[in-house]
Amino acid sequence: MTATEPHDIGVLVFDGTKLLDVVGPAEVFAEANLYGADYRISMLSVDGEDVKTSIGVRLPVEGSAFSSARYGTVLVAGGEVFPATPVPDELRAAAVHLSEHSVRTASICTGAFVLGAAGLLDGKRATTHWKHTAELARRHESTVVEPDAIFVKDHTTYSSAGVSAGIDLALALLEEDRGQDVTREVARSLVVYMQRAGGQSQFSATLQGPGPRTPILRRLVDQVKADPTFPYTTTTLAEMARVSPRHLTRLFHEELGTTPAKYLGLVRFDLAKAHLDAGHSVTQAAELSGFGTSETLRRAFVSRLGISPLRYQRRFRTTGSAG
Helix, strand or coil: CCCCCCEEEEEECCCCCCHHHHHHHHHHHHHHHCCCCCEEEEEEECCCCCEECCCCCEECCCEECCCCCCEEEEEECCCCHHHHCCCCHHHHHHHHHHHHCEEEEEECCCHHHHHHHCCCCCCCEECCCHHHHHHHHHHCCCCEECCCCCEEEECCEEEECCCCHHHHHHHHHHHHHHCHHHHHHHHHHHCCCCCCCCCHHHCCCCCCCCCCCCHHHHHHHHHHHHCCCCCCCHHHHHHHHCCCHHHHHHHHHHHHCCCHHHHHHHHHHHHHHHHHHCCCCHHHHHHHHCCCCHHHHHHHHHHHHCCCHHHHHHHHCCCCCCC
């Protein structure tokens, strides 16, 4: 491969940074250097001091995020510290400064909360780890959060889903810079997909968040989970709750943000995934979760995840290392 112009990458880190958020993307760019690229990676912190990562290892830092250096790409790493705590003003200001001195800005995992606090996601599309997409949307109402995306590009701002999705994003950035051929070689060398099949939904638990507050709704949801194979309708659910169908629908909208029928579908879908994870066949999972037939379950999986139940099971049931 022929040489190319140097491309400086600044990675904003902080105490508690998840190490894989840093080294995953960094390895993509370092590997690309073996194929003629010239990426130069610098770790940056607010004060220029080394940071302690999520696993306790100290990460050397080259300098302060507030230096006058300019970057082709700025990556903002994530960590469990956000969104558990508010983003400090100095970290927010560092993200703003780096973005103003770079061609493109990207977040890895919960690094999206740093970009959001810095105003860099205002009016833009973005994503983060599936566990935290709802919170990102709540904090930043003008941001269009895409909960199923592996990564999102909105002009020169990028964001990626949880942890290893930073590798997917780095490969996409590499393809923009160097094209498909180099990116394919890097992906092969690192033994990863150039483009991952499916979105975040295949990794997530569908029914996240608090349960119903109203006692009658809690009892009804518990009943559905205990016997998902019953042929429920909104009318029969209302009869069980001893309220009118209209009142029941209003309760579901107010407390769960959905309809009784859609919530029933989510309960059955989560149960089907659990049965597949436990080793049941697709037919058994369909029967036990209330879908009835394997074809009905297959349509639900393709609609929600973009993959069949069998592909889901093969992907998540085992690492394939046993035996």
